[in-house]
Amino acid sequence: xxxxxxxxxxxxxxxxxxxxxxxxxxxxxxxxxxxxxxxxxxxxxxxxxxxxxxxxxxxxxxxxxxxxxxxxxxxxxxxxxxxxxxxxxxxxxxxxxxxxxxxxxxxxxxxxxx
Amino acid sequence: xxxxxxxxxxxxxxxxxxxxxxxxxxxxxxxxxxxxxxxxxxxxxxxxxxxxxxxxxxxxxxxxxxxxxxxxxxxxxxxxxxxxxxxxxxxxxxxxxxxxxxxxxxxxxxxxxxxx
Numbered sequence: 001x002x003x004x005x006x007x008x009x010x011x012x013x014x015x016x017x018x019x020x021x022x023x024x025x026x027x028x029x030x031x032x033x034x035x036x037x038x039x040x041x042x043x044x045x046x047x048x049x050x051x052x053x054x055x056x057x058x059x060x061x062x063x064x065x066x067x068x069x070x071x072x073x074x075x076x077x078x079x080x081x082x083x084x085x086x087x088x089x090x091x092x093x094x095x096x097x098x099x100x101x102x103x104x105x106x107x108x109x110x111x112x113x114x
Numbered sequence: 115x116x117x118x119x120x121x122x123x124x125x126x127x128x129x130x131x132x133x134x135x136x137x138x139x140x141x142x143x144x145x146x147x148x149x150x151x152x153x154x155x156x157x158x159x160x161x162x163x164x165x166x167x168x169x170x171x172x173x174x175x176x177x178x179x180x181x182x183x184x185x186x187x188x189x190x191x192x193x194x195x196x197x198x199x200x201x202x203x204x205x206x207x208x209x210x211x212x213x214x215x216x217x218x219x220x221x222x223x224x225x226x227x228x229x230x
């Protein structure tokens with residue numbers, strides 16, 4: 001079975017600080033990796049995804065993530081956060097062999113103080 | 115990306131009643147839709163995969179007779195929570211798979227179910 005771990009449940013930081021959210025997965029096959037964001041009261045939105053190619057992926061709103069295969073990790077980063085980045089962030093992984101089922105991490109609540 | 119709607123957005127019902135939640139793909143035909151459940155302050159858990167014209171595939175631990183899924187058309191899937199109880203109170207989210215060969219899902223806004 002595949003599992004996805006997000007190490008931080010809550011993160012509080014000030015505007016302009018840098019953000020890094022950890023994500024590790026436990027699946028040895030070919031995987032597709034995603035980061036989703038859920039703003040308060042809104043639905044899940046895709047921030048970025050990795051399927052293949054350059055392991056450094058750039059997404060929307062200044063976010064990026066790096067796939068490190070040897071570490072089974074897909075950490076999300078943003079150099080300088082804004083108050084509007086306050087949201088819950090979910091890492092998700094699916095494996096082609098598992099029929100495109102998405103498995104989500106537990107989520108990380110990020111609060112950016114103005 | 116695809117636009118997905120859900121109806122209703124919020125429903126309150128009495129224990130023992132059944133509730134139907136609709137998930138619609140507004141701008142393209144989706145052969146596969148997914149239903150997730152999200153408890154407060156927790157992550158999304160896949161409940162079932164809904165395929166148009168065939169029976170849904172349920173994840174382990176999800177009662178198929180409790181959570182009835184009907185994917186009658188390429189733009190509509192429904193989830194019926196039968197004989198709902200307070201422990202069924204949750205946030206139910208549908209998603210649909212993108213175009214063939216693209217492994218990305220697009221999510222609906224969710225339906226909050228509260229069972230009294």
